[in-house]
Amino acid sequence: MLVALVGTLSLVIAVAGTFSFRSGLREAAELFDAKLAHSARVLMSLVDEPLGDAARQPAAEPLVIKVWHGNGPGEGHALITPDGHAYETRLAFQARDADGRLLLRSDSGPAQALAPLAPGYADVVIDGQSWRTFTLRAPSGRWYQASELAGIREEIAAGIAFGTLLPLLLALPLLALMVWLAVTWASRGLLRISAEIESRAPDRLAPIQLDRVPKEIQGLVKAVNGLLSRLDSALARERRFTADAAHELRTPVAAVKVHADNLRTARSEDERGESQEQLDASVRRIERAIGQLLVMSRVESGTATRDQAPVDLAALVQRQVEDYACLASQRGITLQLQVAPGQVVGDSASLDGLVRNLLDNALRYAPTGGRVHLGLHADQGQVQLSVEDSGPGVPADARERVFERFHRELGTGVEGSGLGLSIVAQVLESHRGRIVLDESPDLGGLRARVTLPAA
Structure with missing residues (x-):
């Protein structure tokens, strides 16, 4: 200047x-x-x-x-x-x-x-x-x-x-000096704010007070305060993710150690086979928990909000059904699909996680020989996805709690991390969608109805 x-x-x-x-x-x-x-x-x-x-x-x-x-x-x-x-x-x-x-x-x-x-x-x-x-x-x-x-x-x-x-030439140095003094005096507030920010500790993310900030830079300081708030939220998410990961992985890792010791000290083929099966199951639980934690971290970090583009939801649902068809066949579950063209605007990876978690929950809670039905249709500027199963369902008074992290209903006999529906809720929040849980009128189990704005 x-x-x-x-x-x-x-x-x-x-x-x-x-x-x-x-x-x-x-x-x-x-x-x-x-x-x-x-x-x-x-x-x-x-x-x-x-x-x-x-x-x-x-x-x-x-x-x-x-x-x-x-x-x-x-x-x-x-x-x-x-x-x-x-x-x-x-x-x-x-x-x-x-x-x-x-x-x-x-x-x-x-x-x-x-x-x-x-x-x-x-x-x-x-x-x-x-x-x-x-x-x-x-x-x-x-x-x-x-x-x-x-x-x-x-x-x-x-x-x-x-x-x-x-006289004009002689006045130029004096004008330069006066301009320098005026600019220095006018920018003293900016220098003070700069010194305050520079001297802050890395973990001090409280907003800068605006009472002594010059009007000319209040917009800048407000933007910095917004950035500090977002950084505070991001760090809080990272701390929460670390705590959640440690909490969720502690039990399956301990189980892996126990089953590995049992496998090493097995005295017969039957004991060795049983320990091997338990070890494989524990590894699968860890793999699933890590995958869901990573999806949760991606959704919470705001990536889904930044990377939005048109997504063919019908094609995405069909792809997930094909991936889970083998698992459904192994358990004798009838997997029905009824989709109509439907396109939304969002993050493809996050929406893929949404459909995968809903379908995975339905297949795991449906009994052997049961049924799972997926339906997709567009109506009045909205795309609606419904996932129904013939499982035990969720009591009406517990349908809000299932969206909490690591919450699992007792007595279901189904292993899980309690993160599936929490991930679904996070994805819908970033995509301006909503979900309703009720009883399936046809299959008798849980019905999850998801509504998203159409592209």
Whole structure:
């Protein structure tokens, strides 16, 4: 900001100085031209009558008027002496008759014509020097010329222009200092907030107080407070995930150790076979728990909200049914599917986890030889998915609790982590959907009805 302000001021002063310099040169030139014309008129008024007799004597030599010659060193008052001004030596004048014969001249200029005999201004070069001349013709027919060296005009004009520009140039450092002081004073609040944020401990995520924050940066501080709040929530989720993972994996890991020891110390093939089966079951439980914990972590981290795109929910449901068809066949469960085209906007991986958890729950709670039915249809801007099973169902007073983490109804005889429906609820929250649990009118078990906005 300082560089921009000082640079802008410098540019403005440079442009203004350039126009001022050009204006000074123009005004000085006009002033000198007016003085030159005035000098010619004064000369004419003083010598036109006395020259009348000289004009009647063709053989007479021209009259040479001596002027004071000064060398003109220095500037300002140094050019002024008791005898006159140093710039006087730069002026010359001539008088000629109607035929161009020289009648009178000053010794400060050349003897040859200062300019062509034509009324008005002219610029000529004589003996390598540039002269500015004004020519005036008297009623008697005589010509009067007043001239001055162009160098003196340029010198004086440049002095006037630089005199106008110099205060602006001298004011620039002072302006830069004032701008720096003003910006430093105005940004003291920002520096204080920056120091406060920099000195904060990594675990201190409390919002920054806005009572002493300048209005100009309150929006920025509010945004930082929002970021701190999101970081606090993210860290809380990570801590909760770590605690949940430790809690959920502690029991199956202990079981794996017990069954591994039993397998190592087995004394017969029957004991070894039973221990091997128990060990395999424990590994599967750990695998399932880890998978569900990872899905839960992904859903809670907000990835599902960021990576949303059109998803063909019908194709997703069919793919999950095909994946679970083998498991259903092993347990003799009849898996029925009735889908219509339905597309939603969301995160494909999260929606895949939603359908997988609903179908997995239905298959695990359905008895051997039971039935599971999936239906999908779109209606009035919404896509509805229903998953029904012929299992024991969930009591009405427990249907809200099953969405809590690690909650499992006692007496079901089904192993699980208690995370399936919790994951479903998290996915629906990020996709603006809802779920209703009730009793299946056809199969008698649990019916889960999911509603999502259609694409």
